[in-house]
Amino acid sequence: MSTPGMSAGAMLRLAWRESRSARRRLALYMSSIAFGVAALVAIDSFASNVTRSVREQSRTLLGGDMALQARAAFPAVVDTLVDSLATVGVQHARVANFTSMALMESTGNTRLVQVRAVSVGYPFYGEIETVPAEAWRRVHEDTVVFVDPSLLVSLEAKVGDQLRLGQQVFTIGGTLGNVPGDAGITAVIGPRIYVSDRWLERTRLLSFGSRVEHDLILRLPAQLASTEGAETLKRDLRRRIDPRQAALDEAREARGEEERQGGDDEASDSTGGATQAAPSRDMPVTLSATDTLADSASAAAGLTSSAPRTRVRIRTVADTEEDFTEAVSRLADFLSVIGLIALLLGGIGVASGVNAFVSSKIDTVAVLRCLGATSRQVLTLYVVQAGAMGFVGATAGALLGVAVQFLLPGIVSDFLPLDVNVALEPWPLLLGLATGVWVSLVFALRPLLALRRVSPLQAIRRNADPSALPKEWKDMARLIVDALLVGSIVAIVITRIGNVREGLGITAGIIGVVAVLWVAATLLIAAARRSSRPSWPFELRQGVANLHRPANQTRAVTLALGFGAFLLSTVYLVQANLLSRVQASAEGAAGNLLFFDVQDDQAAPIDSLLRARGHPVAQQTAIITMRLDAINGRSVSALLADTTVRRAGWTLRREFRSTYRDTLVSSEKLVGGAWFAPAAERAAAREANPDLPFAVSLEQELARDMAVNVGDTLTWNVQGVPVRTVIANVRTVNWARFEANFFAVFESAALRRAPQQFVIMANVPAGDAVAAMQRDVVRRFPNVSSVDLSLVRQTINSIVNRVTLAIRFLGLFSLAMGIPVLFSAVAATRRARLREGVLLRTLGASQAQVARVLLAEYGALGALGALTGMLLSFAGAWALTHFVFEETFNPAVGPTFIIAAGMLLLTMAIGLLTSRDVYRETPMIAIRESA
Structure with a gap:
């Protein structure tokens, strides 16, 4: 070489x-x-x-080696199985999770809280940190509770004060610190209260229709504590608890399909929001010697394939690791x-x-x-x-x-x-x-x-x-x-x-953006060459001519600037779309005070109490729990086994909380079929044909996941009573509004006589009136929970502020990483601009004229790059919002134009800054360059 x-x-x-x-x-x-x-x-x-x-x-995150979870009390088969497992060294602890109203005895202040009722032994790994330290030891001995520090602030309370949960008065024993398996962010959604399950019955909070999540935490002996042993035991427990579902899950795994354990991890379809549980996978493992121990425990329980079908979710340490990672x-x-x-x-x-x-x-x-x-x-x-x-x-x-x-x-x-x-x-x-x-x-x-x-x-x-x-x-x-x-x-x-497919898609998008910017720069060069007019001011003609002269950097600068504007604007547009839905969630609510878990015999007294104090009731909605039994005459079990139709399993396994009414509400929009016929007309038709199915309306996404259309028949199990319905229409629901929204809405005649609860929304003046209303209702009806939507708005703002901070950081980071690129791209023209500027000054041009020439050139470059990048960002943000987040895209045009203007000003400023030597060099420089 x-x-x-x-x-x-x-x-x-x-x-x-x-x-x-x-x-x-x-x-x-x-x-x-x-x-x-x-x-x-x-x-x-x-x-x-x-x-x-x-x-x-991972064990600290779960609190044990394995957890069984259900949205209702565990069936007897689980209790029997756990007792049998205890004979082979498996320890267990129980946790009940539910929401309730907490009442300060001294001040009458109330607050919606998240209650965790735990049994002796919980957690098996890690420790519950409290202030004062070591105070947790009293939780199973005395009627004490441990609360989030934020609850003391909102209730104007202190450690040692009396706090009422339902019918039981507790002493605040201390505040909570770190709790194994409980993210601190949950305290933003609602303050936590930890209490011993020994006192749970005294509260009388758990009644018909109460929403309670039950966790059964297991600590396994050394023989089963390994990943393989825990997975083997998990598969065996699933077979014993729910043989049919276990067989279906194993068949899916054999086909390489991903299992979705929607089951009872359903969306909340009664109080204004819908969230789906994350998918979970059960990876098949080779049976090992641990089968002997698992089988002996199961045999001791006397469990056979005839055990009743119950949705119980089983999680291991490996599942926790997988979910988090x-x-x-x-x-x-x-x-x-x-x-x-x-x-x-x-x-x-x-x-x-x-x-x-x-x-x-x-x-x-x-x-x-x-x-x-x-x-x-x-x-x-x-x-x-x-x-x-x-x-x-x-x-x-x-x-x-x-x-x-x-x-x-x-x-x-x-x-x-x-x-x-x-x-x-x-x-x-x-x-x-x-x-x-x-x-x-x-x-x-x-x-x-x-x-x-x-x-x-x-x-x-x-x-x-x-x-x-x-x-x-x-x-x-x-x-x-x-x-x-x-x-x-x-x-x-x-x-x-x-992922190869996604990677190629992103690469194609990047290449497409670069290609469009390149074409835009080429068109600018052509336009600059043909558009100059003698009537234009000299500075403008000179600046425009620089865009097409030899050694121009029009393409490079446009590419760098446009790509930076595209990235920054895309991040902002996606942020604006996601945050606007959350920020507006409570704005359209019909009222500001929401009561839920209202029993049938409590609705009228609460309604009377509100009206007696001059607080109008904005909405009173019935809630009936039910499960789907059949679609078009085919049972749910047959549908779950059918692989010829692509149908989401969660729609068949979940428990629905539905309602009945004869009209649409403001948060709904009809997109298919027709609304229910007038009640008198339907009654007359049913009198002529008693077997006529009732009309039902389904939310659009549910109908899609259930693979049904208008005219299909659905049979529901309404607390043991079969109710046959026909889909009359499909509608969209704005889940972000704090109103009673539902997946399924029935005509009134279908469910009016069914056991039901109510949600009541009222308009109550903010401040003392809301606090007094909450206090009086919770004293008279301890099981009824209420939410002051102004507090919900504060909670949402707190979450939104955190998310906004993170997203804005990404936006600022995008801008920061674009500045050096702009410097590099604009500085690439420095040598040519230096020589031309000095020559202009030698020919008699003033410093101001040279500056205006540069502003004309960089203004054109900045305008093209910023505007092209902004237009491309609308396409990029739409694609992300539509395909990734599955939301409707609403472009924030005004702020995006502000970003484009900022990029334009930044380009002009950098252009002038990198050309500052023009004003300092002498004409001799230009003469030497020419020589």
Whole structure:
């Protein structure tokens, strides 16, 4: 590779010396890489920290080795089985979770709370931290409760005060700290109260229709505590508790399908919101010697395949690990897209910056060629320089990523039910470093290829015009580098996303955005060449002409600016869509005070109490619990076994809370079929045909998941009574509104006589009137819970503020990583602008005129890039909102235009800043350049 005139050692020494004049400029170009590397290192390192912490604390997260969960009291088969397991060393503890009203005896203040009634032994792993310390020991001995500190503030209480739950008065024994398996963020939704289940019956809070979640926590002996042993026992328990469902689940696993344990983990369809339980997987394991112990316990329980079918969810430590790591992985994947785009954006900055750097080095390269350096040696010289600066930029980014990694646990600690042990993760650090160096090299290589064709004669013949560089569009090396560039982008995206199809889709989207920006810049060049008019002011003509003159950087600047505007605007638009739904959730409520769990004989007294005090009742809605028995005459069990129809299993297994009425409400919109016929007409038709099915209305998504349409028949089990219905219509529901919304709405005649509860919504003046109403109702009817929607709005605002802070941080990060790229792209025109500006001043132009020329040029570049990026962001945000979040896209046009204007001003400011030398250089500079 070396020649007699230039050895390899001499080339390296020359590369070091020659880089002195370019280090600051190359450092600016490579700084854009640092932000992308920082994002990748921080995200991957934090995800690894959380995954490791989950693995280390998984038993603490669950509270034991295994948990059985149900939305109703466990059937006798489970109790019998647990008693039998105790004979082989399996310990158990119970937890009942429900909401209720807490009443301060001294002040009369009330608050909706989350009650956790725990038995002796809970938790088996970890400790419940309280203030004062060691106070938890009293929980099963005295009638004490332990509460979140926020509850003391809202109730104006202190430790030692008396607190009423239902019919029982408790003493506040202390405040809660860390609780195994309980995320701190749940306290934002409702303050927690922990109490011994020994006193639960005295409260008389659990009555017909009460919503209670039951957990049975198991601690397994050493023989079963391993992952394989726990999975084996889990499969055996599922077979004993629910043989039919276990057989279906195992059949799905055998076909490689993912099991969705919707079951009783249903959405809440009675008080204004719907959330679906996360999917859970049961991975089949090879039967081992632990089968003997599991089978002996099951045999001792006397359980056979004739056991009644009951939905009981079983979770192991491995399931907990999988759920948490999968959630963290999804978050990391989403954030990785931001970091990935930051990295690619940095690559664009490198390419545009190195392009300008190459133009400034033509004379130096020509001299090196005169001294005997080959074109390959010259290329190697500058590739080494670019690689070294890329390594420096990637190293700086890696160090910044490590610093962010140590800050993240403090930011998200409220959302994680575990302590994240932060430690350096070598693999994410090395991967981020290698990715940054490779991206900087592969993006720098294409403009550096031009140096191969610099002739030694150019040392004396070339003028200062960068257009003197030879261009060969059929250069094989250039085509290879282009292919390498595209292939690298595809490989990095797929590797980061972990899914080939999604990776190719994102790559196609990125390439599409770049292509549109490139076409827009080409059209701007053509328009600038043809649109100039003699009547225009000189400064405007000169600035517009710079857009199409040789050595223009119109494409590079438009690409960098437009991509940055696209990213920032897309992040903002998605944020605005997601947050607007949450922020508006309580605004459309019919009233501000909501009573629920109201029994049939309590509805009239509460209604009378409200009206006696002049508080109008805005809504009184009946709630009836039921399950689906059949669709079009086929039983649920047959439908679950049928694999020919794509139907969501949760719709067949869940317990529905439905209502009856004869009209639509404001949160609903009819999208198919017709509403119920008038009551008199339906009564007459049923009198003529007593077997006529009742009319029912289904929510659109439920009908889709259930694979039914208007005209299909559904048979419901309404607390033991079969009710046959026909789907009369399909409707959409605005679940974000705090009103009584339902998946299924029946005509009144179908359910009027069924056992039912009520939800009552009233308009009560805020402040003392609300507090007095809540206090008097809870004293008279302790089982009735109420929600002051003003407190709900405060809760939502608290959550939204946290989410908004995180999303705005991403937006600011996007802007921050775009600034170095803009500097690199705009600075790429610095040399040409410097020479032209000095020549203009030599010809008599004032400093103000030169500034206006620059403003015209960079204003056009900024306007095109910002507006094109903004328009593309609407498409990108729509795709994310529609396909990823499955929401309706509502564009926030005004704020997006503000972002575009900000990018435009930023471009103009950077253009003037990087051209400030124009005002300091003398005319002699231009004369020397021409010479």
